[in-house]
Structures are given as structure tokens and as C-alpha cells.
Amino acid sequence: MAENKSIVPNGRIRVAVDAMGGDYAPEEIVKGAVLAAQKDDVEVFLVGTTNILEQELAKCKVTNGSSIHIVGASDVVKENESPVDVIRGKPNCSVAIAAKMVKSGEADALFSAGSSGAAAISAIQFIGMVDGVYRPALVGSLGSFAPNTVMVDLGANVDCKPHQFLTFAVAGAVYAKKFLNIPDPKIALLSTGSEESKGNDAVREAYSLLKSSGLNFVGNIEGSDILNGKANVIVCDGFVGNVLLKFYESIGGHAQVWTERKLKKYPPLRALVRLLFKRLFPSTEISSETEKAGGGILWGVDGVVKIAHGASRAPQIANAIESAKEAVKAGVVESLKLELAKFDQGGKL
Amino acid sequence: MTIEEQIKDILARITRVDKAIITRESTFKEIKADSLDVVQALVAVEETFGIEIPDEDAQKFQNFGDFVSYVESRVPQTEKV
Numbered sequence: 129m130a131e132n133k134s135i136v137p138n139g140r141i142r143v144a145v146d147a148m149g150g151d152y153a154p155e156e157i158v159k160g161a162v163l164a165a166q167k168d169d170v171e172v173f174l175v176g177t178t179n180i181l182e183q184e185l186a187k188c189k190v191t192n193g194s195s196i197h198i199v200g201a202s203d204v205v206k207e208n209e210s211p212v213d214v215i216r217g218k219p220n221c222s223v224a225i226a227a228k229m230v231k232s233g234e235a236d237a238l239f240s241a242g243s244s245g246a247a248a249i250s251a252i253q254f255i256g257m258v259d260g261v262y263r264p265a266l267v268g269s270l271g272s273f274a275p276n277t278v279m280v281d282l283g284a285n286v287d288c289k290p291h292q293f294l295t296f297a298v299a300g301a302v303y304a305k306k307f308l309n310i311p312d313p314k315i316a317l318l319s320t321g322s323e324e325s326k327g328n329d330a331v332r333e334a335y336s337l338l339k340s341s342g343l344n345f346v347g348n349i350e351g352s353d354i355l356n357g358k359a360n361v362i363v364c365d366g367f368v369g370n371v372l373l374k375f376y377e378s379i380g381g382h383a384q385v386w387t388e389r390k391l392k393k394y395p396p397l398r399a400l401v402r403l404l405f406k407r408l409f410p411s412t413e414i415s416s417e418t419e420k421a422g423g424g425i426l427w428g429v430d431g432v433v434k435i436a437h438g439a440s441r442a443p444q445i446a447n448a449i450e451s452a453k454e455a456v457k458a459g460v461v462e463s464l465k466l467e468l469a470k471f472d473q474g475g476k477l
Numbered sequence: 478m479t480i481e482e483q484i485k486d487i488l489a490r491i492t493r494v495d496k497a498i499i500t501r502e503s504t505f506k507e508i509k510a511d512s513l514d515v516v517q518a519l520v521a522v523e524e525t526f527g528i529e530i531p532d533e534d535a536q537k538f539q540n541f542g543d544f545v546s547y548v549e550s551r552v553p554q555t556e557k558v
Contacts, residue, residue: 212512215520216532249513253520262493289509291493 140171140195141453144226144235147176147184148204149242150445151438157241158184160445165195170453173235175199175226201225211245215253223247227254230431237432237452241440248284251429258461260468261295261428266366267303268373268424274355276310278303279362283370284426293317293334293363295468297343299427300361302463308360312344316359318368319348330365338363342470380405425455427464432456480526480552481545487521488514488541501542508541526552 145161147154154176161172162185174181178200185192192198203221205214214224223242227250229235238255240247248264257264266282269275280296280303281288297315304313317335319327324335326348338345349358354372364372384405391397426433434452436444478486481501489496492510499508505515519530522544528551538544 210512212516215516252513253517287511289493 140169141237141456142171142173142235143237143239143449143452144173144175144199144229145445145449146223146226146238146240146242146247147174147181148201148222149240149247149438150436150440151241152441153242154180154184155187156440156442157445159188159442160440161196161449162188162190163442163446164449164453165190167450170449171195171197172449173197173199173226173229175201175229176204176222177201199225199229205243205246207243209243209246211243211249214246214249221246221250224250224254227251227433230433231255236456237434239434239436239445239448239452241436241438241445241448243438244284244435247433247435248426251426251431251433255429255431255433257428258430258465258468262289262292264426264428264433265292265296265299266369266424267296267299267427269303269308270355270376274357276304276308276357276360277354277362278308278313278360279354279364279369279372280427281364281366281369282373282424283366285366286370287367288330288365290330290333290337293330293365294337294341295428296363297338297341297345297361298467299464300363301343302460302467303427304360306458306460306463310360313360314346314358315343315361315363316346316349316353318354318362318364319350321350322348324348334363425452425460427460430461432461480549483525484518484522484545484548485541487525488518491517491521499541501540501545503541504539505541522548528552 145157147157150157158174158181161174164170165172172195174196178198181198182192185196190196201220201222203218205218205221205223214221218224223240223246226238230238231254238251251264263285265280266284267278267280268282270277270279278300280300285292301313301315304310317331317338319331325332335348346359349362354362387401388398391401424435426435432452432455434448436448485496485499488499492508492514494508519535523530526548534547538547
């Protein structure tokens with residue numbers, strides 16, 4: 129297979145789409161792909177069961193060719209299957225084939241709305257990680273309340289080894305520079321106290337690594353500091369990050385319900401509150417950018433890999449494909465490699 | 478390089494642990510290898526030695542020593558040197 133190459137001969141970014149992954153696959157995936165492929169600068173490869181995909185494309189009045197292509201895959205990952213089994217049990221499933229296309233240079237990016245675990249594992253095994261990175265991480269901007277803050281990891285790694293926190297910090301810094309235009313992001317470790325001795329074993333060890341990394345590490349912060357702008361990049365394991373993400377995303381809705389209840393006896397004020405929440409109160413979704421983009425990038429993979437919620441419909445699928453294309457154009461993988469090279473510690477990052 | 482050393486290198490590279498801590502008695506848990514690490518190690522060992530390790534056999538490995546012994550028993554004698 130050819131080496132990975134990100135420059136596309138015809139100027140189009142090629143996105144390999146796991147057409148069989150997602151709650152509404154393949155129908156919504158194909159519809160989303162058709163929407164995305166209406167733009168001139170993208171070419172979509174729908175990977176999955178050929179005859180099914182042909183039928184779906186026919187429903188959209190689109191034929192295989194030009195900017196949409198079908199790539200056959202003999203297997204699919206089912207809902208209840210262990211993602212790890214993909215490697216040995218289903219190396220020719222749709223998401224694995226899509227990953228292999230990125231590795232071979234036949235595609236510039238992979239997108240899947242199927243099992244996140246299967247997508248991550250396919251990416252790790254069949255695309256490979258950037259040198260120095262152990263596992264991929266999810267990075268997201270907090271938006272609204274803390275527009276200049278990103279958090280890593282948002283759920284890709286439930287259990288983390290200390291060196292992973294260091295790569296999370298680098299990925300977060302690249303994200304903050306690229307997408308938030310922060311030239312020298314302040315990086316903090318989320319812990320139970322500001323002192324170096326606070327936190328569990330992995331966090332304490334990560335503190336030492338970050339302190340000596342040369343990154344703009346400002347130490348530990350606590351939960352109460354997350355939204356106050358003390359840090360531009362907040363590093364935590366995926367367990368903590370995912371719990372926080374979902375809590376944060378729920379705040380707006382709960383605040384609105386609570387406020388409306390309190391104003392039950394004052395209908396005009398209630399109406400005003402509803403209006404305020406709808407029009408003025410910022411969304412607390414952790415990243416409106418992420419939502420608009422239809423999912424997140426798996427940072428650390430040696431290629432652009434975009435994953436989205438399983439429940440995504442065609443518009444979100446189209447946005448995700450568009451966003452994968454933009455990530456390729458922005459050179460996020462190359463930027464991460466450059467940043468990591470600065471902090472190379474003998475392959476032990 | 479012996480088969481044991483080669484497998485140790487593979488496991489250390491995948492799990493990012495210092496290979497000095499891996500002994501024949503080490504369990505995967507002790508070297509902090511999760512299920513993905515183990516599967517990646519199995520695939521890498523299969524590719525390195527040109528053998529197949531069925532899941533049912535791999536599930537019987539209690540420690541690193543079992544893994545090494547299994548591979549040694551499957552690799553042709555000439556490659557063991």
C-alpha cells in the first residue's frame with residue numbers, strides 16, 4: 129500500500145465514510161454524504177455493503193461515481209460487539225476498511241457515526257498513532273461560559289497512564305492555537321486541589337511530567353476554576369472529562385426549568401425568562417463548534433478521524449464530513465506532530 | 478535476540494512500560510496492559526513470527542511466561558536461535 133499522502137491530486141479532500149455505522153445507518157449516512165458531496169472540494173467514499181449502498185444512493189437519485197463512490201466491505205460492527213474484537217475478528221468491516229483507506233493514502237480522512245470504540249480501535253490499529261502518542265483523545269472547547277478554554281480528554285480514555293496526560297496537553301494546545309487563536313495557551317491539570325501532591329497516582333505523576341515538559345503549565349486547578357479562565361487547556365482523564373461534559377451540557381436546560389418554576393406566579397416574567405434563555409443565555413453545550421461540526425476529532429491518530437453521535441441524522445453527517453475536510457485542510461495532524469516534536473522525550477511522551 | 482526478548486520488546490513498545498519490569502511471572506494487569514494492548518501485542522507477535530494465535534489459546538495465558546512458552550512452541554526450531 130502507498131504511504132499516507134494528504135495532498136489530493138484533483139484538489140478534493142477524500143473522506144472515507146463508515147456507511148454502516150450509526151443508529152440510522154446506512155440511510156441517513158448516505159443522505160448526509162450526498163449533501164456533503166454537493167460541494168466541489170470533497171469526494172466521499174461510502175464504505176459498506178455494496179448492494180445496500182447502491183439502493184440508498186438510488187433513493188437519493190445519485191449514482192456511484194463522480195464525487196461519491198462505493199467501497200465494498202464484507203462485514204459490519206454490530207451494536208453489542210466488543211470494539212477490540214474488530215482487530216482480529218472483523219478486519220474487513222466497514223470502519224476498518226475506511227481506516228485502511230486513510231493509511232494507504234486512498235482517503236484523507238475517516239468519518240464514522242458508528243461505535244466510537246470500534247472507530248478508535250480501527251484508527252489505532254489500521255492507521256496508527258502519531259509518534260509519541262499512546263491513545264487518541266477527544267478535545268472540545270467549552271464555548272459559552274469559557275470561550276477560551278478547551279478540555280481534554282472528553283471520554284476516549286476512561287483509564288489513563290500518566291504519560292497520556294502530556295499528549296492530551298499537547299493536543300489541547302494545538303486545538304487552542306488552531307481553533308481559538310490563542311498563541312501560548314495556559315495548560316492546567318484538573319485535580320482535587322492546587323497543590324502538587326493532590327490527586328490520584330496518575331494525576332500526581334502527570335503533574336511532574338507536565339512541570340518538566342516545557343509547556344506553559346500553570347499547575348493544578350480545581351473544578352471551581354474550570355470556567356474562570358485560569359487555563360486555556362484543562363487536562364483530565366476521559367472518565368472525569370466525560371462526566372463533566374455531560375453535566376456541563378445539562379446546566380442550561382436545568383437552569384431554565386428551575387428559573388421558570390420559581391417565576392410560576394409571574395407569567396410575564398416567565399415568558400421573558402424563556403426568551404432570555406432562548407436568545408441571550410449562551411448555550412452550555414460544551415462546544416457549539418463541535419455540535420455544528422457533527423462530532424469530534426480523535427486527536428493523536430496519524431490521520432484525520434472524525435466521529436459523531438450514533439443518533440446523527442443527515443444534516444449532522446454532512447456537517448461532520450465537511451468538518452473532517454476542514455481538519456485535513458487545516459493540517460491538524462501535522463500541527464500536532466510539530467508540537468509533539470518539541471516535547472519529544474525519547475519516544476516516551 | 479531470543480523469542481522472549483522479541484516479545485518483551487513488542488509488549489513494552491505497545492504498553493509503554495519499561496521492559497525491565499516485564500518478567501515471565503508478570504501478568505498483563507501488572508504491566509498495565511489493557512485488552513487493546515493485549516490484542517495489539519497478539520497481532521504484532523503473529524506478524525513477527527508468522528504464526529496464528531487463536532483467541533481461545535490466548536485467553537489461557539496467565540502471565541508473560543505463558544505467552545512466551547506458547548510462541549516458542551509454535552515457532553519453527555530454526556527461528557528460535
